[in-house]
Amino acid sequence: MGNTYMDDSYALHTDLYQINMTQTYWEDNIHNKMAVFEVYFRKLPFNSGYAIFAGLEKIVHYIENFRFSHSDIEYLREQIGYAEDYLAYLENMRFTGQIRCMKEGELVFANEPILRVEAPLGQAQIIETAILNIINYQTLVATKASRIKQVIGEEAAMEFGTRRAQEMDAALWGARASYLAGFDSTSNVRAGKIFGIPVSGTHAHSMIQAYKDEYTAFYKYATSHKDCVFLVDTYDTLRSGIPNAIKVANELGKRINFIGIRLDSGDLAYLSKEARKMLDEAGYPNAKIVASNDLDEYTIINLKQQGAKIDVWGIGTKLITAFDQPALGAVYKMVSIEGESGNMIDTIKISSNPEKVSTPGLKRVYRIINSVNLHSEGDYIAMENENPQTEEKLKLFHPVHTFLSKFVTDFNAVDLHEDIFISGQLVYELPHIEQIREFSKGNLSVLWPEYLRALNPEEYPVDLSQACWDNKMKNIQEATNKVKEMLRTR
Numbered sequence: 001m002g003n004t005y006m007d008d009s010y011a012l013h014t015d016l017y018q019i020n021m022t023q024t025y026w027e028d029n030i031h032n033k034m035a036v037f038e039v040y041f042r043k044l045p046f047n048s049g050y051a052i053f054a055g056l057e058k059i060v061h062y063i064e065n066f067r068f069s070h071s072d073i074e075y076l077r078e079q080i081g082y083a084e085d086y087l088a089y090l091e092n093m094r095f096t097g098q099i100r101c102m103k104e105g106e107l108v109f110a111n112e113p114i115l116r117v118e119a120p121l122g123q124a125q126i127i128e129t130a131i132l133n134i135i136n137y138q139t140l141v142a143t144k145a146s147r148i149k150q151v152i153g154e155e156a157a158m159e160f161g162t163r164r165a166q167e168m169d170a171a172l173w174g175a176r177a178s179y180l181a182g183f184d185s186t187s188n189v190r191a192g193k194i195f196g197i198p199v200s201g202t203h204a205h206s207m208i209q210a211y212k213d214e215y216t217a218f219y220k221y222a223t224s225h226k227d228c229v230f231l232v233d234t235y236d237t238l239r240s241g242i243p244n245a246i247k248v249a250n251e252l253g254k255r256i257n258f259i260g261i262r263l264d265s266g267d268l269a270y271l272s273k274e275a276r277k278m279l280d281e282a283g284y285p286n287a288k289i290v291a292s293n294d295l296d297e298y299t300i301i302n303l304k305q306q307g308a309k310i311d312v313w314g315i316g317t318k319l320i321t322a323f324d325q326p327a328l329g330a331v332y333k334m335v336s337i338e339g340e341s342g343n344m345i346d347t348i349k350i351s352s353n354p355e356k357v358s359t360p361g362l363k364r365v366y367r368i369i370n371s372v373n374l375h376s377e378g379d380y381i382a383m384e385n386e387n388p389q390t391e392e393k394l395k396l397f398h399p400v401h402t403f404l405s406k407f408v409t410d411f412n413a414v415d416l417h418e419d420i421f422i423s424g425q426l427v428y429e430l431p432h433i434e435q436i437r438e439f440s441k442g443n444l445s446v447l448w449p450e451y452l453r454a455l456n457p458e459e460y461p462v463d464l465s466q467a468c469w470d471n472k473m474k475n476i477q478e479a480t481n482k483v484k485e486m487l488r489t490r
């Protein structure tokens with residue numbers, strides 16, 4: 001038997017424990033206490049020097065439509081058995097809080113807040129899972145795409161991943177993440193329609209197999225399509241594929257636009273060099289050579305080192321699945337909660353690993369841009385009430401190895417967060433995908449090349465202000481004192 005409940009909302013796209021914790025808050029009547037949570041990841045993916053944030057557009061849709069449907073409530077009543085009054089609270093739940101977030105396409109680094117939720121505790125708890133689900137995947141793919149595009153340079157990058165993506169949503173939003181981070185097109189037509197991304201494509205081996213001989217297949221394709229890229233590796237790239245492509249191009253002449261050929265197996269460096277010679281000699285110096293087959297940034301660097309003559313890169317599996325690192329590891333941590341008298345109290349999560357200790361309190365993230373060379377000196381996390389721009393001399397010091405420090409004098413402190421929701425209302429205008437793509441491209445230019453390189457990049461500084469660091473130490477002290485006190489009185 002199929003599903004007996006309708007799939008008509010995203011509110012249940014959460015972990016059961018969120019609804020269970022919220023039940024406790026509700027029964028204890030603390031569900032409406034204001035709570036502040038921050039999203040951040042602890043380590044950059046792919047040993048990259050930077051990441052590209054993506055996911056805000058989907059988060060906005062999720063929050064705007066956040067409500068438990070009748071069938072959600074019915075399911076929770078019948079299958080989990082929550083009490084009626086708690087179910088009534090869930091049914092009426094809408095997001096009424098604040099969200100501040102980085103813009104999509106922003107450069108983001110480890111341990112800095114990407115997004116901040118300030119909302120009644122129950123709401124803030126339930127939305128955690130979906131927010132992390134969205135950011136973790138989209139940011140990962142945007143970062144992978146940016147890394148691949150960095151090594152490709154000016155040549156075109158086509159995203160081919162849909163068939164290998166972890167299900168349909170991943171293909172769709174992965175195509176969008178790739179495009180905003182610098183790819184030039186997607187093969188996913190639905191992504192093209194929904195997001196306004198350019199679509200492009202060639203043809204597959206099946207078409208050659210359908211006609212049995214390569215020449216007929218190319219010829220038939222050319223009579224039904226003006227723009228032609230022929231896939232030349234079905235039988236024998238150099239002896240059959242390329243000669244057949246040239247033959248059809250010669251025969252149809254101006255009736256088609258012979259864009260070029262695609263190589264999808266074998267030694268792509270050798271074959272592309274040979275193909276270039278053959279196409280040039282045949283009078284097609286402008287014909288492009290497209291390459292695909294399990295490509296990623298490392299293979300592309302290597303192919304370029306070998307002098308491969310590849311003009312267009314088709315990249316699927318290793319991009320859309322974030323093959324070498326399948327999870328970003330972004331977390332959602334509480335940094336503050338309303339106390340008995342309505343004041344906000346900082347909260348901390350201690351760990352024996354100093355890098356895993358959370359940073360308490362309401363904070364802002366600034367990018368410190370050197371006004372002389374227009375490059376970034378690092379990111380600076382300050383308390384909400386601080387304004388680094390008013391400082392004449394800003395001290396940047398490593399948050400764990402504090403002796404590593406520098407002073408910056410001539411700088412512009414750029415607040416990296418935007419208000420997205422205020423009192424549950426959307427106050428942010430979602431930019432067009434082309435604007436996001438331009439923004440993302442421009443951001444890369446504030447980084448020195450040392451942070452951008454694919455292999456062993458330098459570590460970009462993400463520092464805490466003195467006040468933020470002092471506050472963290474105070475909270476660590478208080479938390480450890482509490483444990484000591486508890487042990488003493490046991």
Ligand SMILES: Nc1ncnc2c1ncn2[C@@H]1O[C@H](COP(=O)(O)OP(=O)(O)OP(=O)(O)O)[C@@H](O)[C@H]1O
Nearest residue numbers: 264265266267268269270293294295299302303306
């Ligand atoms: N000159 C080259 N230098 C480094 N890597 C290459 C070079 N040419 C191809 N590659 C990469 O090597 C891998 C070859 O994989 P594989 O052996 O599965 O391909 P293949 O046998 O040529 O083709 P098929 O897809 O038909 O199996 C791919 O990831 C491809 O991108």
Ligand SMILES: O=P(O)(O)OC[C@H]1O[C@H](OP(=O)(O)OP(=O)(O)O)[C@H](O)[C@@H]1O
Nearest residue numbers: 160264292293294295314315316317318
């Ligand atoms: O290699 P990717 O980066 O994932 O790029 C997408 C791949 O999808 C197609 O292959 P297909 O599904 O026909 O499989 P195959 O080429 O691996 O046999 C295409 O020919 C590419 O090789």
Ligand SMILES: O=C(O)c1cccnc1
Nearest residue numbers: 160187200201202203316
């Ligand atoms: O258009 C192509 O060549 C294409 C599309 C998806 C996957 N592989 C290749």
